[in-house]
Structures are given as C-alpha cells and as structure tokens.
Amino acid sequence: MESWIKPLVTGLRGSRLTLHGVREHLRTSESGVVAVTFGATVGAVCRSVVRDAVGNPIRLTSGAKVIVIPTMGDPLGNFDQQRANTSSAIAESLSHAFADAAPPPSLNGVWPVLPLAIPDDRVEAFRDGLWRKHSGYAAVFGAAANSQDALIGKSDIILSSAGFFHSPYWEHYGNADVDQTALAQRDEIRDLAEGDIAGVLVRKSELTDPQADRFESIMRHWMGIDIKEIKRVAQQSAEAGLGAPAGCVLCCIGHKAEIVKHLICVERVVNHLPCDQELLAELSRLVSKPA
C-alpha cells in the first residue's frame, strides 16, 4: 500500500466500517451511473474499495450495469503531484470494483476552468467549440447544452470530498494549462467562497454585488460538475428515503468542520458522511456551540 494512503484510510472513521459503508452505498445505484470527484481522500477511499472488492466484486442491488464517470477534467493545481487522484484516474480505478462495469469516459486533458481572459459571454461558445467535441466531455456533460444523453444527469450517486482551499496544490483556481495571471488567486477565492465540494466553489451568503458578479464569473468558467447536479442527486436521495440510491456521499477527514457543516446544513447536499474521529469531534464542538 502506498505509504501516504494508509494514514488516510485508517484515519477515516473505522477503516473497515467506513469502507464497507462506502461499498454498500455504491451498491444502491439504480441508474448504474456513479460519479466520482478528485483528490487524495476520494482517491484513497476508492482504491481501498477496489482492494476490498478483489474476489468479491460489487453487484448493484438493481442489477444494472455500472458506469463510473469523472466529474471534472484535469485537477486544479499541480497536475504531476495529483496524477493518481484526478477524477478520470479515480473513475478508471473504481470501475474495477464492480462485477459488471462499462469502461468509464475520460476527461483527461480537459481544463478545470477556462482562463478568465475569456469574456463571460464567450464561455459557452468555447465550451461548445472546444470541450463538447471531446468524446469524454460529450459523454459526461452532453454533446450539446441540456442534452438528455449526458451521463451526469443520470447519476444517482456522487462520491466526493470537500475542502476550504487547504491543499498546497491550490494557489489559484486553475492549473498550469490555464494562464495563471488571469486566474482568481487563493486569497480572492477565500473572500468569495466558504470552500468547495468536488472543486465547485460554494458561495458565501453575504457578498457585495461586485463580489457576487465576480463569483458568478469565476463559476461560469468552471468546466466541471455544476452545483445544481450535486443538489439534484442529494435531494432525490433524501426524498426517496430508505433504500434509495445513496446520493451524495461526502468522504472527509481532518479539520474541515466549518465547510462540512455548511454543506450539510446550508447547502443540504450531503446524504452520507463517512469521516474520521477528528472531524467528528470538531463537528460536535461546532454543532453544540451556541449560535
């Protein structure tokens, strides 16, 4: 086992319990479309699920064939240091855990954001002209806007993590392929957003009008999953109740209580929270603190 994975996996709230829990969540997909995001925690969890499935692959309770899809292209920040934890790499890896899975589409080479130098009103033209011609992007997000065939619209489980720009890989909202001078820097993002889920920035509730415009502009340039999709998956799972597809499974460890609580209580996009003792303790303190 890679040395840095072990602390992550054993650090999660009960390695066996958590991994079995994630495995059971994955089994509940009815559509067979499972979405995975990017990052070290999700990567470690998925690789552990795959190891656990050797000789005992996951079969969906619905009997459907599975397709695991990435939710964004290349990762934000330094690509070389995150090669194993891109959304496409994790999707490819997780596919091996299932007894019956179609090859996952790849979003390798797709920029996480467009350069901000591209004006807001030109973004969709760039998306159509550039990424919707990319077979993987077209499969996941549709060959045309509002395409009924987009796999992301059929997903009923999203395996994700969350953050608050803590990663050393995130100095700005973009990566080396995108002109760094034109990007939002970490400090600005911190002023505008509570944190992120799956790379999608979570807007602070109280922004000035110029800040709100700036936030909208940044998110218009984001090429990955839309927050509306995450909300749809979470709400459908919550409304369907017990035995429904697991919805949004947020795997988190460490000092992320603020953003996790925000995602649970304000955005309401979390159906299941596999976490470690540290986060559990922080959440306890935060929830019991008088408002």
Add this chain to the structure above:
Amino acid sequence: MIDAKNPKEPITPAKARCLAYWYAQGFDQKEATQHAFPRNTPTGGHASRLLEWAEEQEILRTSIDPAQYSQEELRRVRETVHHGPCISLEDALKNLSAGTLQSV
C-alpha cells in the same frame, strides 16, 4: 452480576457490538476495549471472544446496512453500537439538514 474482567464471562451481544464498533474505528483491540468499557475493562481473553462473536455475527457488516433491518431494529442496533455523542451529533446534523443527511 457481570464480571467484565473474567475471561470466562459469557458473551453479551450488546457489549460485543459496542467493542466491535470501537475496533472498527481503527483502534487496536486493547485501545478499543478501553474506549468501549473505560470503567470495567475486560481482559484480553474476554475481549477477543467478544470480537470473535461480533465477527461471526457480522456485526460490523450489518450494523450500518439499513436494508437488513426494520427502522426500529436499526435504531436499536445503532444506539447499541454508537457511543452517545455520535448519535446525538448525527441527530443534530440530520435536523439541521432538514432530512437530507441520512448517516454520519
């Protein structure tokens, strides 16, 4: 009266569930035993038998699988295997999420 320090003490399902929960948190057997029973810690032999029983019963696997339990049974099992603060945190967060959150 139950003597938790007696290695021949009969298996108590509630104790086994409680110990299995802590063991599944990633603690080793000794640490898990101390967490589960801080005031009357069973000996190694008794703790091992509790864990063996939990494994045989697949407690770790079934305790969080809603499909295998009725709501009432699930509530009972979860209250048995979770320690108090975790259950109350989960309940608090569920309320704050207006029902979106289903498990912690």
